[in-house]
Amino acid sequence: MRTLAVLDHEDNQVREDLNFLRDYVMQLFEKEMIKAFVGYRREGGHLIPAIFRTIGELDFMELDHDEVCNVERYPIGDICRRLLDSWPEGKLGVMVRGCDERALFEMSKWNQVDLDRLVLVGIACSGEWIKKCGCKKPYPDNLIVGKPVVDFTYSNTLGAYLESLSIEERKVFWDEAFIRCIKCYGCRNICPVCFCRDCSLEDPLLVKPGQTPAEFPIFHLVRALHMAGRCIDCGLCEETCPAHIPLRTLYRKINAIMEEELGYQTGVKDNEVCPLNKV
Amino acid sequence: MCSGSVSPHHILRAFQEGVDGVLVGGCRLGDCHYQTGNYMTDKRMRLLKGFLPFYGIEPERLRVRWVSSAEASELVETISDFTKELIELGPSPLRRSPVLQRVSKDSMNRYHENLSGFGS
Amino acid sequence: MKDFEKPEDVRIGVFVCHCGSNIAGYLDCKAVAEYASTLPGVVFSTTNLYTCSESGIAEIKRAILDKGLTRVVVASCSPRTHEPLFRSSCKEVGLNPYLFEMVNIRDQCSWVHMKDFEEATEKAKTLVRMGVAKAWFLEPQEDLEVPIEAKVAVIGGGIAGLSAAESLADMGVSVVLVEKSPHLGGLVSYLSSLAPHFSSPEEVLNPLIARVENHSGIRLYLGATVRGIEGYVGNYRIRIETREGEELQETVSAVVVAIGAKPYVPLGLYGYDGRGIITQLELEKCLRKREGDALGKDVVMIQCVGARSQKEGEKSYCGRICCITAVKNAILLKELFPDTRVSILYRDMQTYGSDFEAMLWKARSMGIKFYVYDVNRPPEVREGRVLFKSNIFSDEVIGLPCDLLVLSTPLIASDDATAIANLLRVPVDANGFFLEAHVKLRPLDFATDGVFLCGSCRFPCTAEEARIQGMGAAARVGALLSKGKVVSSAIVAEVNALSCCGCKGCLGVCPYGAITYDEVKDVCEVNPILCKGCGTCTGVCPSQSVQLKGFNPKQLLSQVHASVESLKEILTKYERI
Numbered sequence: 001m002r003t004l005a006v007l008d009h010e011d012n013q014v015r016e017d018l019n020f021l022r023d024y025v026m027q028l029f030e031k032e033m034i035k036a037f038v039g040y041r042r043e044g045g046h047l048i049p050a051i052f053r054t055i056g057e058l059d060f061m062e063l064d065h066d067e068v069c070n071v072e073r074y075p076i077g078d079i080c081r082r083l084l085d086s087w088p089e090g091k092l093g094v095m096v097r098g099c100d101e102r103a104l105f106e107m108s109k110w111n112q113v114d115l116d117r118l119v120l121v122g123i124a125c126s127g128e129w130i131k132k133c134g135c136k137k138p139y140p141d142n143l144i145v146g147k148p149v150v151d152f153t154y155s156n157t158l159g160a161y162l163e164s165l166s167i168e169e170r171k172v173f174w175d176e177a178f179i180r181c182i183k184c185y186g187c188r189n190i191c192p193v194c195f196c197r198d199c200s201l202e203d204p205l206l207v208k209p210g211q212t213p214a215e216f217p218i219f220h221l222v223r224a225l226h227m228a229g230r231c232i233d234c235g236l237c238e239e240t241c242p243a244h245i246p247l248r249t250l251y252r253k254i255n256a257i258m259e260e261e262l263g264y265q266t267g268v269k270d271n272e273v274c275p276l277n278k279v
Numbered sequence: 280m281c282s283g284s285v286s287p288h289h290i291l292r293a294f295q296e297g298v299d300g301v302l303v304g305g306c307r308l309g310d311c312h313y314q315t316g317n318y319m320t321d322k323r324m325r326l327l328k329g330f331l332p333f334y335g336i337e338p339e340r341l342r343v344r345w346v347s348s349a350e351a352s353e354l355v356e357t358i359s360d361f362t363k364e365l366i367e368l369g370p371s372p373l374r375r376s377p378v379l380q381r382v383s384k385d386s387m388n389r390y391h392e393n394l395s396g397f398g399s
Numbered sequence: 400m401k402d403f404e405k406p407e408d409v410r411i412g413v414f415v416c417h418c419g420s421n422i423a424g425y426l427d428c429k430a431v432a433e434y435a436s437t438l439p440g441v442v443f444s445t446t447n448l449y450t451c452s453e454s455g456i457a458e459i460k461r462a463i464l465d466k467g468l469t470r471v472v473v474a475s476c477s478p479r480t481h482e483p484l485f486r487s488s489c490k491e492v493g494l495n496p497y498l499f500e501m502v503n504i505r506d507q508c509s510w511v512h513m514k515d516f517e518e519a520t521e522k523a524k525t526l527v528r529m530g531v532a533k534a535w536f537l538e539p540q541e542d543l544e545v546p547i548e549a550k551v552a553v554i555g556g557g558i559a560g561l562s563a564a565e566s567l568a569d570m571g572v573s574v575v576l577v578e579k580s581p582h583l584g585g586l587v588s589y590l591s592s593l594a595p596h597f598s599s600p601e602e603v604l605n606p607l608i609a610r611v612e613n614h615s616g617i618r619l620y621l622g623a624t625v626r627g628i629e630g631y632v633g634n635y636r637i638r639i640e641t642r643e644g645e646e647l648q649e650t651v652s653a654v655v656v657a658i659g660a661k662p663y664v665p666l667g668l669y670g671y672d673g674r675g676i677i678t679q680l681e682l683e684k685c686l687r688k689r690e691g692d693a694l695g696k697d698v699v700m701i702q703c704v705g706a707r708s709q710k711e712g713e714k715s716y717c718g719r720i721c722c723i724t725a726v727k728n729a730i731l732l733k734e735l736f737p738d739t740r741v742s743i744l745y746r747d748m749q750t751y752g753s754d755f756e757a758m759l760w761k762a763r764s765m766g767i768k769f770y771v772y773d774v775n776r777p778p779e780v781r782e783g784r785v786l787f788k789s790n791i792f793s794d795e796v797i798g799l800p801c802d803l804l805v806l807s808t809p810l811i812a813s814d815d816a817t818a819i820a821n822l823l824r825v826p827v828d829a830n831g832f833f834l835e836a837h838v839k840l841r842p843l844d845f846a847t848d849g850v851f852l853c854g855s856c857r858f859p860c861t862a863e864e865a866r867i868q869g870m871g872a873a874a875r876v877g878a879l880l881s882k883g884k885v886v887s888s889a890i891v892a893e894v895n896a897l898s899c900c901g902c903k904g905c906l907g908v909c910p911y912g913a914i915t916y917d918e919v920k921d922v923c924e925v926n927p928i929l930c931k932g933c934g935t936c937t938g939v940c941p942s943q944s945v946q947l948k949g950f951n952p953k954q955l956l957s958q959v960h961a962s963v964e965s966l967k968e969i970l971t972k973y974e975r976i
Contacts, residue, residue: 110902111916158394162333171335171372176390196942198898203943205956206288217334217373218295225287226941228326244394250333257329262322275322276939278907279315283908284934284947292956296963313933314824314910323938355511 021063021095021145024121028093029055034119035090038079039063040072047072049079075236077103077192081113093119099234101140102267103192106232109273112195124148135233141269158249159256174250178216180243187237187247188223193230200226220250227251228258229274232267282306283316287327290341294331297374300340300365302358307345317345335372339364411534412443412468413527414459416450416475418505425509426519431474434524438531442466450475451484459485460492468494470534474502474527495539497889497949502530525965532961536953540889543927547633549573549880552651554625554819557585558862559854560657561607562869563876567655568616570877575649576611577639579815581622583608585659586810586855587862591686594727594861595754603862618649628654628822631911631929632849633885653849653876656833657869658819660810660855663705663714669780669806676780676804679724686731694739695802698732699785700725701778702745706809716830718809719859722749725807726758729767742768742799744778744787770797780804810859823850832858843872848885851875890949891930892937896922899944905936914945 021039028034041050042062052058080094096104101120108115122140127149130138134155139148162170188194188201200222201207201214207222208215231251238248258264262275282305290301303324305317324343332338344357369375413435417423428446435444443466447455450473462468471494473485478501486496504523512519549572553564556578564576582588583604590600611617622642630636630650637649662680665671673681685694702725705713722745729741748769750759763769770789772778778787784798812831820827825845826834833852836844843851853868854860860868879885892913894905899922906914906923913929914936916922923945925936934947943952 110904112900112902167332167335167337168372170333173390173393174334176393180390195900195902196898196944197900198895198942198944200288200941200943203952203956205953205960206292215295218291221291221330221334222288224330225291225327246394253333254326254330257326261325261329273907274904276319276326276908277902277904279318279910280947280950281933281935284937284950286938286943286952288943288952289955289959293959293963296960297967298963311910313931313935315908316910316933316935319908319935319938 019063021121021123022058022061024144025052025058025061025093026055028119028121029058033091034093036087037093037095037121038076038083039095049074049076051083073097073234073236073239075103075190075192075234076100077107077113078190078195080104080118081107081192081195084113084117091117091119093121095121095123096140096142097123097125098137098139099135099232099267100192101142102137102232103234105269106193106230106267107195110193110195110230110277115269121145127152133235135235137267156249156252158246159252162249174217174220177243177245178220179213181213181216181219181245182243183212183214183219184242186240186242187245190236190240192234192236193227193232220245220247224250224254228254229262229264229266229276231255281311281313281316282320283311283313285320285323287323290327294336294340294371294373297371299368299371299374300342300361302361303341303343304354304357305343305345307347310347337368337372339368340371408469409440409535410442410466410468411438411440411470411472411531412459412462412466413438413441413445413472413474413531414450414455414462415444415446415504415523415527416455416473417446417448418475418509419449422475422505422509425513426504426516426523428523430520431504431523431527435472435474435527435531438528440470440535441531443468451481456484456488459488463489463492463494470498470500470537472500472502472527472530472534474504474523474530476505477503497540498534498537500530500534500537502526521969525962525969528965529958529961532957533954536951536957537949540948542889543887543891544884545633545887545928546884547652547880550651551575551653551655551876551880552577552635552637552649553655553657555585555657555659555854555856556580556583556611556619556621557657557659557854557865558587558604558607559659559856559865559869559872560585560655561604561611562866563655563657563853563873564617564869565607565611565614566870566873567876568611568614570873570880572616572876572880574614574617575620575637575639575651576617577620577623577625577637579622579624579658581642583611583621586662586680587865589680589684589687590862591683592727592731593863594723595758597727597731600862625819625822631931632847632879632887633928635849653851653879654823655872655876656819656823656825656845656850656852656856657854657872658813658815658856660832660859661813663718663808663811665705665806665808668704669701669778669804671806675802676806679721679728679805679807682728682803682805683724686728686735689735694732694736696739697800698729698739698741698803698805699799699801700729700741700743700805700807701772701785702743702748702807703774704806704808707746707774714809714811714830716809717749718807719749720861721807721809723755723758723861725805726750726755726762726767728805730758730762730765733762733765733767740766740768742770742785744770744772744785746772746774810855813856816856823847825850825852832856843868843875849879887928888932890932890947891927892925892932892934892945892947893927894923894925895944895946896920896924898942899923900942904939904941905945908935908939910935 025037037052039061040047041060047062077100107113120142121144122142124146125138130149130152136154207219235248264275285303293301305320306312311317328338328341342361346354415428415432417428432444432446435441443462449455471489482501486499489499490496508519508523551567551572552575553560554577564574568574587600620639624640626640627638633652635651635654640646670676706718725743732739732741750756772787776788778785785801786796786798789797816831825847828834833856835842836846851872853872854865901921903916911929911931913926914923917924936945937947
């Protein structure tokens with residue numbers, strides 16, 4: 001990747017012009033580094049992920065930086081996994097935000113994607129969105145487009161507020177949140193790291209079937225435990241939830257414990273696997 | 280069968296059904312009949328024990344104890360002690376405050392009030 | 400998606416055992432059986448005086464046939480002792496043995512709640528309800544059969560190991576014999592004579608060693624060390640470092656541990672110096688060389704030196720064969736040098752069995768003197784005399800002249816015992832001797848399948864006993880190998896290839912390396928022979944795709960549900976909710 005002419009360009013400053021991306025992907029095609037590229041195109045007024053197989057098709061690629069990062073968010077990791085599975089040869093280029101990349105790193109540790117078959121083209125999230133989203137690392141390692149914003153403070157205000165409550169108050173808070181659940185499974189379906197083929201949440205002996213709200217707290221606690229060592233805090237679940245359940249806060253907690261107790265951080269590219277999965 | 284076969288699912292299900300406490304027992308660490316199973320139990324239980332209070336279940340309600348098969352009196356002591364502690368704690372919060380049946384206006388308002396200002 | 404339907408053909412029979420008064424004395428068995436009859440799926444329930452008796456078993460069989468039972472639940476004692484019996488009884492009348500479930504109301508109810516009849520009864524009901532709930536979801540299973548090769552490793556080339564190796568080789572079994580020292584024979588090769596018939600050790604050992612050395616079925620590794628052992632019955636892989644420092648591997652079906660013991664050296668006791676004050680083994684070495692005249696006219700032996708003692712560094716157990724050794728050596732001395740005066744100071748003479756007892760009387764008749772000493776007032780050695788108070792009722796001090804003092808010390812565990820125990824994952828006792836599976840029922844087996852023991856590594860024994868044990872261990876191995884296969888339990892983990900997503904979580908936690916990943920199918924797979932059924936993998940799988948047969952989520956979660964339902968009933972009944 002680093003050998004590409006474009007990257008040798010001395011001007012390493014802001015590359016906000018998203019047309020730059022188009023040139024970049026074009027070169028990936030020309031150098032035969034990828035067979036296809038997952039980017040975005042506009043459909044009915046919305047940006048949706050799309051697969052581009054030729055340089056010609058790149059004309060249809062839409063590259064609105066703000067929309068890609070802020071408004072139209074998709075589980076790119078999950079899309080990549082399915083594409084790689086159904087298309088067993090060649091490399092796939094893919095445009096990733098920080099969270100998409102974290103998801104792919106984590107998925108590779110769980111043997112769900114082969115990073116060697118992916119060429120990551122990273123895009124940094126913009127300042128406005130960063131504040132709203134509040135993730136720890138709003139830019140990918142493989143940053144190609146945009147300027148990484150690093151001078152922001154990660155805050156988990158709701159989490160901190162809940163920690164300040166008494167245990168009884170916390171239970172009331174969560175019960176009031178969980179009772180709103182309409183059991184749409186949106187949190188699970190959108191989740192890039194929910195890759196099980198058979199979901200325990202649908203086991204009638206574990207979670208009572210045929211009722212809303214979903215039997216709680218077990219539905220949410222089981223899902224939270226499954227997020228241990230997996231959730232990369234992309235926030236798609238919370239965004240998807242029609243009942244406004246602050247799921248991210250729940251999953252942030254389990255992974256904070258994971259980091260404190262077992263020393264594992266999700267979404268990092270290294271040789272560690274989740275401590276629950278090894279002796 | 281090893282304590283390593285205890286899935287957090289079983290424990291969560293037991294709490295959901297309304298038990299006041301769950302005791303997970305295994306061989307002493309380093310002395311596992313199945314070599315390393317109890318180290319896995321240890322990891323899972325530390326995670327679960329840390330997480331339960333964030334929802335609202337007292338961590339004391341989940342006790343993990345390593346005892347060998349030759350330590351009958353220690354096991355008895357553990358169980359008696361745990362029972363005593365659970366009696367002091369009272370019924371499980373999942374049993375104490377029966378599950379809200381539907382969303383009351385009050386709780387809706389309270390919920391929104393709580394969430395506003397957190398931006399998520 | 401998941402099958403929530405309970406199987407339709409469920410007809411459960413419940414048998415509640417009185418165990419005489421062991422259970423019925425502490426809880427209401429009849430009430431438990433009546434309660435069981437109200438549980439869903441139960442079509443028959445009864446009590447038995449002894450369910451495991453011939454009539455109890457007959458009743459189970461009759462009920463299976465007459466009532467068409469498809470599941471059997473017995474509420475009695477520990478599955479560790481009785482499950483195999485009940486399972487095979489089911490099998491005899493055509494019911495798959497894994498459709499049997501056992502509830503332990505003796506240990507868990509009548510024993511631990513002995514003082515509360517009502518409490519014990521309620522708990523028994525809860526446990527039976529859990530058993531019945533699980534029985535609903537039991538599935539028929541088949542045990543696994545794996546062919547095994549007739550090849551065995553014997554560790555230790557003393558008389559026990561030699562005897563085991565020879566017997567096995569004579570059965571046509573290939574034997575790998577590993578001995579740490581450069582020569583065979585062990586402790587026996589240092590002895591002067593063997594009790595009780597004073598046979599020559601050479602006459603016993605040399606032909607045995609020759610047969611072992613020349614046996615085509617025995618491969619011998621002398622001066623070799625066992626560096627590693629891995630595997631399971633039918634497939635133990637042993638890493639051996641040879642005398643030349645080369646490392647090689649042998650694959651065998653079973654292992655016999657015969658590493659022997661070593662003598663206790665009584666440093667600091669009675670002025671032990673290895674010259675005028677020596678141990679029985681050192682005396683034997685002298686007697687072998689017939690160096691008797693240099694030994695002196697007056698010989699005194701002290702028994703229980705460093706044994707049966709609570710002092711630090713000494714052994715608390717009885718050395719078992721030291722009395723026999725002392726008597727034997729005293730007789731030898733007297734026969735070789737009739738003028739020698741031999742005295743034996745003892746606490747209790749343990750010359751068990753008619754032959755050894757006869758030896759003791761022979762010694763007495765030869766003029767060997769026996770004196771009791773008081774453990775609280777042990778003998779003292781001063782200026783060539785041994786002083787002691789002979790009678791516990793008097794303070795009279797007896798002083799024996801002493802040219803040679805012989806100390807009878809016990810055999811202690813070999814230095815290698817702990818290392819071998821760790822490699823094989825078998826237990827040793829507080830003194831470092833190996834622990835057999837059962838002292839009476841399985842004295843030459845370890846609890847681990849395919850590992851056996853014999854000789855003084857089990858506990859100090861005579862050469863004759865070591866040989867008997869060696870041959871006995873060989874017979875135990877023979878019984879295993881003669882079947883040509885091992886039957887391993889059906890209770891192993893299994894991956895559902897349809898729902899497994901190949902995340903390898905289970906693979907990473909398996910202590911036995913029994914799980915592999917199939918690249919092509921993108922799923923994990925369990926090798927049922929390597930799997931020991933611990934279930935550690937099942938605790939990690941988020942999609943419950945890897946399950947332990949006989950302990951699957953359906954079975955366990957239905958037990959959780961049943962227990963809580965029952966507890967709620969109890970709370971309501973006693974108005975404690």
